[in-house]
Amino acid sequence: MGQGASSSSVVHDLKREENDVNLGRDYSLSLPDECLACIFCSLSSGDRQQCSVVCKRWFLVEGSSRQRLSLDARLDISAAIPGLFSRFDHVTKLALRCDRRMVSIKDEGLIKIGIHCKSLKKLKLKACRELSDVGIEDFAKLCTGLKKLSCGSCTFGAKGMNAVLKYCVGLEELSVKRLRGLAEGSVEVIGPGCATLKSICLKELFNGQYFGPLIAGSKNLRTLKLFRCSGDWDKLLEVITDHVSGLVEVHLERLQVSDRGLMAVSRCAGLEVLHLVKTPECTNVGLAAIANSCKNLRKLHIDGWKTNRIGDEGLIAVGKKCQNLQELVLIGLNLTATSLSPLASNCQVLERLALCGSETIGDTEISCIAAKCLSLKKLCIKGCPVSDDGIESLVSGCPKLVKVKVKKCRGVTWEGADRLRANRGSLAVNLDTPLPNPVVGPPSGAGGAEASAPPTSKSSIAKAKFSLFAGRNLVACAFLRLSNGSNGDHKRVSASA
Numbered sequence: 001m002g003q004g005a006s007s008s009s010v011v012h013d014l015k016r017e018e019n020d021v022n023l024g025r026d027y028s029l030s031l032p033d034e035c036l037a038c039i040f041c042s043l044s045s046g047d048r049q050q051c052s053v054v055c056k057r058w059f060l061v062e063g064s065s066r067q068r069l070s071l072d073a074r075l076d077i078s079a080a081i082p083g084l085f086s087r088f089d090h091v092t093k094l095a096l097r098c099d100r101r102m103v104s105i106k107d108e109g110l111i112k113i114g115i116h117c118k119s120l121k122k123l124k125l126k127a128c129r130e131l132s133d134v135g136i137e138d139f140a141k142l143c144t145g146l147k148k149l150s151c152g153s154c155t156f157g158a159k160g161m162n163a164v165l166k167y168c169v170g171l172e173e174l175s176v177k178r179l180r181g182l183a184e185g186s187v188e189v190i191g192p193g194c195a196t197l198k199s200i201c202l203k204e205l206f207n208g209q210y211f212g213p214l215i216a217g218s219k220n221l222r223t224l225k226l227f228r229c230s231g232d233w234d235k236l237l238e239v240i241t242d243h244v245s246g247l248v249e250v251h252l253e254r255l256q257v258s259d260r261g262l263m264a265v266s267r268c269a270g271l272e273v274l275h276l277v278k279t280p281e282c283t284n285v286g287l288a289a290i291a292n293s294c295k296n297l298r299k300l301h302i303d304g305w306k307t308n309r310i311g312d313e314g315l316i317a318v319g320k321k322c323q324n325l326q327e328l329v330l331i332g333l334n335l336t337a338t339s340l341s342p343l344a345s346n347c348q349v350l351e352r353l354a355l356c357g358s359e360t361i362g363d364t365e366i367s368c369i370a371a372k373c374l375s376l377k378k379l380c381i382k383g384c385p386v387s388d389d390g391i392e393s394l395v396s397g398c399p400k401l402v403k404v405k406v407k408k409c410r411g412v413t414w415e416g417a418d419r420l421r422a423n424r425g426s427l428a429v430n431l432d433t434p435l436p437n438p439v440v441g442p443p444s445g446a447g448g449a450e451a452s453a454p455p456t457s458k459s460s461i462a463k464a465k466f467s468l469f470a471g472r473n474l475v476a477c478a479f480l481r482l483s484n485g486s487n488g489d490h491k492r493v494s495a496s497a
Contacts, residue, residue, distance in 0.1 A: 028058075037065035063087035070095040073128055074102050078109035085116035095124040100153070104128040107135025114142030122148040129155045133181070136160030140167040150175040152203075157181025158188040158210060165194050165214070172196055177203035182210055193217015193243075201225040201251075212236050216243045225251040233257045237264040246270060253277035262286030266293040275301040280309065287314030297322040303331040306357065312339035319343035329354040336360050337368045344372035351400075354380040363390030370397025382407040388416030395423045405430040 028036060040048055040062050052062040066088050071077060073096035085091065094117065098104035105128055113120075120143045125131070133156045140146070146168040157179070165171065171194055182205065191213025199222065200215055202208045208229030215224065221244050226233065233255055241247070247268040252261075258281035265271065271294040276282055287310055290297070300318065304310045312335050318325070319342035326349055335358065344350070350373055355361050361384040369376070370393040377400050386409045394404065404420070404427065406412050417431045 026055075033061050036061050040065050041067075064090055067091060068093040070097065073098040073105040073109075073125075075105060075109075075130070077105060078112065081109060081112040082116060085113065089116075090119060091117055092119055093122040094120055095126070096128055097124075097126040098128055100127050100129075104130045106130045107132055107138065110135050110139045111142070114139040117143070118145075120146060122146075123150070125149075125151040125154055127153040129153070129180070131156050131160075133157055133159035133163070137163035137167075140164045144168055144170075146171060148173040148175075151179065152177035153180070155180040157183065158190050161190050162188070165190075170196050173199040173201075175199075175201040175203075176205065176211075179205060182207040190214045191217050193219065195220060197221055199223040199225075201227075202229050203227040205229045207231075209233070209236055212239065216240045219244055220246065222246060223249040225249075226255055227251070227253045229255060231256065234261040234264070237261040241265060241267040244268075249273040251275040251277075252279055255279055257281065259283055259286030259289070263289045266290045269293055270296055272296055273299040276310075277301065277303040278305045280305055280307045283309040284311065284314035284317075288317035291317040291321040295321055296324055298324055299327040300325060301327075301329040301331075302333060304333040306332040306334075308334055311335055315339035316342055319346050323347055323349075325350055327352040329356075330358070331356040332358070334358055334360040335365075337365050340365050340368050341372065344369055349375055351375055351377045353378070354382070355384060356380070356382040358384050361386065363387055363393070366390035367393040367397075370394050373398050374400070376401055378403045378405075380405045380407075381409055384409055385411060387411030388413055388419075391416045391420055394420055401427060403428045403430070407432045409433075 036058070040051060043051065048062055048066070052059045064087075067090060069084075069088055069091045071084075071094070094113070096105060096110075107130075110128075110131060123143070123146060128151075131154055136156050137160060140163045144167050146164070147170055149164060149168070149171065150173075158181070160181070161176075161179075174197060189210045189212070191211075193214055193216065195218070197214075197218040198220060200211070200218070201223075202211060202225070204227065205211075206229075208226070209231045215221065216239050224240075224247055233252075234257055237257065238260070241264045245268055247265070248270055250265055250268070250271060250273070252275065254277065257279050262276075262282055263286060265274075266289045271290070274290060274294070274297060276287075287302075291314070297318075300322070302310060310333055315330075315333075315335055316339045319339065323346050325343075325347040328343070328347075328350060329352075331354075353369065353373065353376060355365075361381070363386060366381070366386055367390060369379070376398045379394075379398070379401060382405075386406070388411065391404075391406070391412055394401065401424075406417070406429075410433075412431065412433060414431065414433060417429050417433075421427065421429050
């Protein structure tokens, strides 16, 4: 009896749910707005946009729960700003991007954003060339809670930047690229320092050294990135590290800096990440100074630009002193097993290694890595004179290896990569060497030629198709065209029907 009553109630519930579906009942009405907002937050931007047009409630909830917004910052957007931010009233991250061929948003539009977007924490400005120092200052007065500012190809200058530092007292991250308003010979510099700043990134600045007082005065700075900024940075790095000794991450790319600058950076004993990219004046002496002082180094990237000024001597010092190294990327350095051996032996937690553009990395060096890098998980070899013999040494070495990428190494063939895969089935091996072209025999009768190996690359497939059709006689080709035409006509008739 009990089982019969239970089964009948289940059937009744199923019928009721079926009726609800047929009647178009909205089950989301039983969800609180907060739960619906959480669902929207897990969707992509396009899916959120589609959800916002389902009904009025979803439109309102989606707008009030959106925290990130990216706008095409043309001049004509100014009139729509009040309406936009009355719907998206909880935006904390805003990006304003303008095409270089268009007139960008002006000061009035940015001030409107500041009035309607009080909770803004992160702002990105790209190619907003109509913004002036006055507009930036008025905006900073309105959005005092700003924590991150990123600007590129803008035309305001030192006054606007100093206004942001003055009024946005909680600013933590600053990224500046191609700031056009920094006039050469300007009296005003950017600073003094900001106690809350943790990260500064400067890119492609002709007068990047105007930020010197700001960098030196930001005593809690942890990350400093300098990319393609003109001027001699040795002396300025000495001044900076005299006042800021807590740097954890430093990037120096295409910068006029020498061993003197590296010795200044070595004062930051807690340094964990260092990128030296195309700094031709840096030598083994500067790298050894970093290794001797910064023993907590975890990530080291060096692009030596094939100047042969950094090699075995500097890397031996790294291997002996930086035993916590987890990631090592070496580009354009002619090192040998002389330095790789202490690196592999002493850096027992090394997990990621990339060796690119070296004329001296050969089978001996790869065998050394295979024998001694016991914790290595990812290995990249590019543009080095390595052969199948070196790759085969990985069969029994590097027990934790999960991925190998080999590019532009002419001595490595698919046969060598296949042997590695066969012996280590779980290992992912990426090789850019194309498979041999399929061998096509002479045509026999009406049949096509048979390929000895299946084509895998696009070029191989194209060549195989060409060879196949070339081997057919005229009647076969005509029959193929006729059948294709008939199929096409049939499809067109079906579609019209």
